[in-house]
Amino acid sequence: MLNMLRDITQAVARANSLESALNILVSQTRIAMATHCCSIYILEQHNLVLSATEGLEKSAVGRVSMPLTEGLVGLVAQREEAINLADARIHPRFKLFPEAVEEDYRAFLAVPIIFQKLVVGVIVVQQPEARQFSENEEAFLMTLAAQLAVVIKSLKHKATITNVQQQVVFNGVTASSGIAIAHGLVLGGTISLEQPELHCVDIDSELLRLKQAMQRCSDMLSAISQRFEREKSGDVASIFTAFQLLLDESSLGGEYAREVALGWQPESAVSRVSLRYIEQFLAMEDPYLKERASDIRELGQKVLRQLIEPGRLEVDPDKPVILVANEVDATLLAEFPRQKLAGIVTERGGVNAHAAILARALGVPAIVGTDDVLSTDIDKKLLVLNATRGQLLVSPSPAVVEEYQLLLDADVEKQKQFSAELSLPSVTTDGQRIQLYLNAGLLSGIASEIAEGADGIGLYRTEIPFMLHQRFPSESEQIDVYKRVLSAAGERPVVMRTLDVGGDKPLPYFPIKEDNPFLGWRGIRLSLDHPELFLVQLRAMLQAGGRGNQLQILLPMVSNLDEIDQTLAYLEQAFTELNQELNTILVRPKVGVMLEVPALLYQLQDVAKRVDFVSVGSNDLTQYLLAVDRNNPSVSSLFDSYHPGILRALQLAVDECHQYDLDVSVCGELAGEPYGALLLVAMGYRKLSMNQASLARINYIVRRVSQQDLSELLKIVLRQSNGQQVRTLLGQFMQTHDLADLINP
Template identity: 75%
Template sequence: MLNTLRDITQAVAGASSLESALNVLVSQTKLAMQTQCCSIYILEQQHLVLSATDGLASAAINSVKMPLSEGLVGLAAEKEEAVNLADAKSHHRFKFFPEVEEEEYRAFLAVPIIFQKQVVGVIVVQQPQPRQFSENEEAFLMTLAAQLAVVVRSLKNKAAISNVQQQVVFKGTSASKGIAIADAFVLGGEISLVQDERKSSDTEKELQRLKTAMQRCSDIISTLSQRFDREKVDDIASIFSALQLLLNEASLGGEYLREVEQGWQAESAVSRVSMRYIEQFMAMEDPYLKERASDIRELGQKVLRQLIEPDKLDLAPAKPVILVAKEVDATLLAEFPRGKLAGIVTELGGVNAHAAILARALGVPAIVGADQVLAANIDDKKLVLNANSGQLLVDPSDAVLHEYYTLISENQAQQRQFSAELSLPAQTLDGHRIHLYLNAGLLSGLSTDMAEGADGIGLYRTEIPFMLHQRFPSEVEQVHVYKQVLSAARDRPVVMRTLDVGGDKPLPYFPINEDNPFLGWRGIRLSLDHPELFLMQLRAMLTANADSAQLQILLPMVSNLDEIDRTLLYLEQAFSEITEELDRSIPKPKIGVMLEVPSLLFQLEDVAKRVDFVSVGSNDLTQYLLAVDRNNPSVSPLFDSFHPGVLRALKWTITDCNRYQLDASICGELAGEPMGALLLVAMGYQKLSMNQGSIARINYLLRRIDKQSLELLLDKALTLSNGEQVRLLLNEYLNEHDLISILH
C-alpha cells in the first residue's frame, strides 16, 4: 500500500498542469483500488466542480457544479469526513445529473481533500454492485487524499495565476510587519553547491584562484560589516563577523585550501567541503543547528560565484521589488539596494533566522514559510504583500490594488494621527495613568524607538545578542551591549531579562535536543545549571549599570521558589564581586520574575517576600494554560489569549499582586493589542510593555476611554464561553465609542 501511495503521489506531483495531474490521479487511483470509476471535484467559489474522471462521461468535466449543501459529494465536503454508502441512490442527499451518466453505479465512497483545515476538493470512487467499501479501502483513499492536499493546492494556485480574474493567495508567517505592493523578483541564477568533482594538474594555479575568490568574498563581507558598524547596528554587524570567521583559514576557508592541496579543482574543493559539513548539520535535530548549514551553504555559494562568475552583479532591479526566494541570507539582504527592496517572501526560514532579524532591523515587510510559492511562476507579476496578516496576493485585480493603496494611505495617516499625541501621557478620561514600556531585543533603532513615547524598556531580551553570536559572548562584550541599551533609555527604567533560551529559542552553538522543549531545559533552569554563564551575565549587567540606577533584572521561566532563592544568592555574589573590583558602591537593581508558569500564580504571597516585581508573560502563560504549542500550525488556532480562562487567570494575578503589594506589569503580545490593552487596564494593570509599533496606537486609545466603563465590560467578558465571544463584545464597545478604526 505504501508503495502504491508513493507512486500515485509522485506521479501527480510531477505533472506539468492541474488538468494533467488530476487525470493521472483518477486513472491511477481507479487502478489501485480496482474500481470502475474514480472522479475528483475541485472547490471553486463555494461550488464543487467535476474536474477529472475515469468512468463518468468526459463531457461533464467542468460543466457539472454543485454547492456544498447539495449532493453526496457536497456532504463529504460539508461534513469534512468520508461518506461510504452501499447504495448511493437510496440516500436523501443523492443528486442526479443526467450528463454525468452514473446510473449504473451504486457503491459510493467520497473523501474530502483538506489543506490547512480548508477543503480543496473531494475524491470519489464508485462501483456498479451495491456494497460498502471496506475499512482498508476507505483508509487508503483517506491517506491518499491527505498526501495529495499540498500538491493539489499548489497546482491549483499555479493554474489560477494564469487567470488574472481569480485571486491567488499564499499564506506564510509574518517575520516583519508591514504592507508592500511591487513586482515579484524571484531570485534565480543561484550557484549550485553540487559541482562536478574534477582533479587538477596545476595545484598552484587552483590555489591562487581560490585565494583570490576568498579574498573578494572577505572584502564584500567586511564592507557590509563596517557599514553596519558605522550605523551602530552592532547586532546585525555580528552576523557578518560570524561569516568572516567561517572564511578564515582556521575554519572552512582552511578546509577549502587543504582540499585543493590534495589535487582537487577549486570549485570541486569548495563543493566537497560544503556538502560534507551541510550533511552533518542537516542530520542534527535542532533547528538552530540546521540553520548553521545555511551559513555554510551561503558561504560556499559566495566563494563559488567568485570562482565561476566573478564580479557579476545579480541584484540590480530597476524599481522596488518584492524578493521571492527559497531562502535568503543576511548577506544577500544587506547587499540588496535598500531603495529597491520593498518586501521579502521565502518558502523556508523562521522568524528568528538572521534574515528575519535583518528584515525587521531594515523595516522591510517579510513573511516566511510561504509553501510552494516558487512553483507558481510568479516572476515579474504584481504582488501585494500583507505581512501583518501573513498573506501574499498574486496578480490582484485593479479593485483589490486600489483597496490596498487606500489602506496604505489610511494607515500612514492614522499613524501620523496616533504619533501626534505621543508626547502626551497615556491617561484615561477618568484620570488613571497607564505607563507604556518598550519590548526590545535588537539594538538597531533602539534610540529612535525610545524617543517615541515609551516610559522605559519593560523587557530587553538579552538572548538576542547571544543568538547572533557563534559562541557565548564574553563579559566585556555583554557589558558593551547592556551599556548601549541603558544609554538608549535615557535615564528611564530598563528591565533586562536574563538569558531565556530553550524551547523555540535554542542557541546555534549550544544544542538542546528534547522531545518536549517547551516543558524542558529553558530559561532560569538552564542558567542555574550553568552558574559560570549566569554569574558572567549578572556581573555584566551590574557593571553596565554601575553609574546609573536604571537596571531591573527579570528572571524567566520561574516555576518554584527555590529557583528565586538560588538566583538571589548568585546575584549577591556577583554584586559583592563587582563592588570589590570597582572599589566603590554601585546601585542594587530591583529583581523580578516572569509569571508564565501557572504554578507560580498560586504562590504570589511567597513571591512577594522575595522579589520587587513581577512581569506577566502572556504568550507563554496562555500556551501553558491552554496546553497549546503556539508554534505548531496544527494547533496554533487554539492559542487564544482572549480565552475566558486566560482572562480570569490574568485578573486573579493582578488582584493578588495588589493584595501583597507586589509591583506588576505585563509584557506579552496581549499588551500591544488594542482589545487586550482595554481588558488589562480594566483588570488593574498600570504597566504595559509592547513592541514599539504599538505604543502610539495604545496611547491614543487609552486617552479616549474611561476605566469605569472598561470594568463593566470586563465583568461581561469574564462570563462568556470563548475568545470569539469576547472579541465580539470588545468590537461592540469600540464601535459604540467610535474607536473601531483603531483595529485596522
C-alpha cells in the first residue's frame, strides 16, 4: 500500500494541470483499490462539481454539480468526514444523477480532501455489489486525500488563472501595509523552455558552460535530496534523485551535450531537447508515462536557470518595481536600492519573518504566502499591490489604477498630517508622557535624520551589518559602524543589541543547519559559544561609546541567569582590557536583556539584580508562548499578538518590572501597530520602540487618547477569549475617538 500511495502521490504532483492530475488520480486509485469506479468532485463556489471519473459516464464531467446540502458527496463535505456505506441507495441523502449513469453502484466510500481546514473536494470509490469497504481501504483513501490536498489546492488555483492579459487577483497575507503601483520584477520565476534557436561559435567553451551549469544543478538537487533524506522523507528525496539521474550522459544530459556539439548554444540545446521529448511523452496514451513530460520540463527549466541566472542576481532596475519572488532574504532586501523598491510579494514566508520586519521598517508594502504567483508570467507587467488587504492585482484596468492612485494620494496626505506633529512630544490628553524610540539597523551607514522626531534608538540590530559582509566584520569596521549610529542619534540614547543570528536570520558565511532553528543555536547562545567573536563586538561597542552615556547594550534570546552572568563577565573583561590598552577610563554602559523566552518572565526579580533594563521582544515572546513557528505557513495564522494570553503575559511583565524598579520597554512589532501601542500604553509601558514608518502615526494617535480611557478599555480587553474579540473592541474604541481612518488607507 505504501508503494501505491507513493506512486500515485508522485504522479499527481508532477502533473502540470488540474485536469491531468485529477485524471491520473482517479485512474490509478481505481486500479490500486481494485474498485469499479473512482471519481473526484471539486468544490467550486459552494457547489461540488464532478471533475474526473473512471467508471461513471465521461460526458458527465463538468455537468454533474450539487450544493453541499444535497447528495452523499455533499454530506461528506458538510461533515468533513468519511462516509462508508454497504448500500448507498438506502441512505436518506442518496441522490441519483442520471447523466452520470451510476445506477449499477451500491457500495460507496467517500472522503473529503481538506487543505488548511477548508474542504477542497471529495474523492469517491464505488462498486456494484453491496459491501462495506474495509478499514484498510478506508485508511488508504483517507491517507491519499490528505497527502494530495496541497497539490490539488495548488493546481486548482493555477487553473483559475487563464489569461493574465485580463485583471487577475492573487491573495496573500499582509506583512507590511500600504499600496504600490509599479511593474513587476520576478526573481526566481518560471523560465520559459521556448528559447531562441541560436548557433554558437566556440563549441568547446559552450560545452564547458553547459557542463558547469549541469554540475551546479546536480549539486543543488543533491543537497535537496540529502536534506529530505535527513528529514526521513525518502519518498520526496527520490524525486530529486530521479532528476539527477536524468542529468547523466546516458540520459537527457547527454542529449543536451550532443545538441551543443552540433553547433547550438546551450540554452537552445536544452530547449530543443526538452521540447522534443515533451512532445513525444504527451502523445502517449498511458497517463503515467504522459506525465513524465512534466519531469522533462522541470529539469530543463532547472538547467536553463543555471545557464541564464547563475549565482546571485545583480538588481538595480531603472524605475521602482514590485519585487516578486519565492522568498526574499534579509540580505537581498537590505541590498536592494530603496528608491527602486515599491513593494514586495512572496510565495513563502510569514508576516513576522525577518524579511517582513525589514519591509515594515522600510515602509515598503508587502504580502507573503501568495500561492502560485510565480507560475504566472507577470514579469514586467503592471501590478497594483494592495498590501493592506493582502491583494496583488495583475494587469489592472485603467479605472482600477486610477482608483488606487487616488488612495495613494490620500495616504500621502495622511502621512503629511502625521508628520506635521512629529516634532511634538508624545503625550496623552491627560498628560502621560510616552517615549517613542526607533528600531534601526538596515544599513551600515545611517543618515542623521533617522532619529528625527524620536526619543532615541531603542533597538539597533547589529546583525544587519554582519549579514551584509562576506565575513565577520573586524573590530575597526564595527567601531566605525557603531560610531555612525551613535552620531546619527545626536545626544539621544542608543540601545545596541548584540549579534542576534539564527532562526530566520542566517549569516551566508556562517551557516547553521538545525531541525528547529527557532529553538536552537541563536542570539546570546551563539555569542557565548564563540567568545572570540563576542569579545570583538563588545570591545567595538565600548570604544564607540567612549566616555559618553549614550550607549546601552541589549542581550537577545536570554533564557537563564547564567547567560547574563557570563555576558557581564565578558563585558568586564573587555572593559578592563580597553582601559589598560587605551590608557583611559571608558564609561560602563547600561546593560539590558530582551524578554523573549517565557521562562525569564518568572525570574524578573533575579534579572533586576543583574541588569539595568528589560526590552520586550513581542514577536518571539508571542511565538514561544503560542508554540507557533511564525515562518511556517501551515500555522502562521495562529500567530496572534492580540491573543488574550499574550496580553496578560505583557501585563505581568510590566507589573513585575515596575515592582522591582527595572526599566522596561517594548521593541517588538506590536509597539508600532496602532492597536498594539494603545494596549501597551494602557498596561503601563512608557517606552515603545518601532520602525520609522510607524513613528509619526503612533505619535499622532497617542496625542489623541487618554490614559484613563485606555485603562478602562484594557479591563474589558483582558477578559476576552480570543484575539478577534480584542480587535473588535479596539476598532470600536478607535471609531468612538474618530481615529478609525488612521488604521488603513
